[in-house]
Amino acid sequence: MxxxxxxxxxxxxxxxxxxxxxxxxxxxDAQLESEAEALDLAASLPGGFAGKDVLLSADRRHALIADAQGRLVLILPHGAHFTARRCDGAAAESQGTQLALHLHDRTVQIDAGKAADSWLKLLERAQPGKARPHHVQGRA
Incomplete structure (x- = not known):
């Protein structure tokens, strides 16, 4: 031929x-369809996770979920899919609508949009005294 x-x-x-x-x-790019999808991803963690409060990022690429005991799970993109990761003890900083979530081994940049204050409040409520989320003065 x-x-x-x-x-x-x-x-x-x-x-x-x-x-x-x-x-x-x-x-x-992966995007979360709904809060229910984020809760399902968190529930898939070994040992399960019964999320109570869910916040989606503005670009729907991240979600922060807290359970009744104050434990936290972050849903983040992994290629075209998502992964659920426990993030107890994480600290956060915000500059305008951008959030820097400091995990044990890395920092995740999140576009929290208009819900940036809600993300910080959920972090503080879930972990009182552990992580002190705060706003950083500077560029947005």
């Missing part, structure tokens, strides 16, 4: 793989 036929077959095969990856959910 020579000429354009092998090239056309290769292009069709690559297009099929791209379509298959897209159908499997490997596409673009």
């Amino acid at each position: 020579g000429g354009p036929v092998p090239l056309l077959l290769a292009a069709l095969a690559v297009s099929g793989l791209v379509a298959l990856a897209w159908a499997a959910g490997f596409r673009g």
Whole structure:
């Protein structure tokens, strides 16, 4: 076989793989559909997690969830999917609508939007005396 036929077959095969990856959910930036989806992700943690209060970020790429005992879970994007991570003891700073959540091993930047104060209040309410979230003066 020579000429354009092998090239056309290769292009069709690559297009099929791209379509298959897209159908499997490997596409673009992940966004949470609802608070219920965030609660389901938190419940999937080993040992379970019964979330009570849920806050979604403005871009719907993060969620902060507290349970009745004051434990916290952060939902964050991992490629085109999400991961749930316990974040007890986290500290936070806000500059306008942007929130820097300081975890044990890294800092996560979150666009909390108009709910930035609510994120800080949930952190403080869930962990009184542990993490003192605060506003940082400066650029927004």
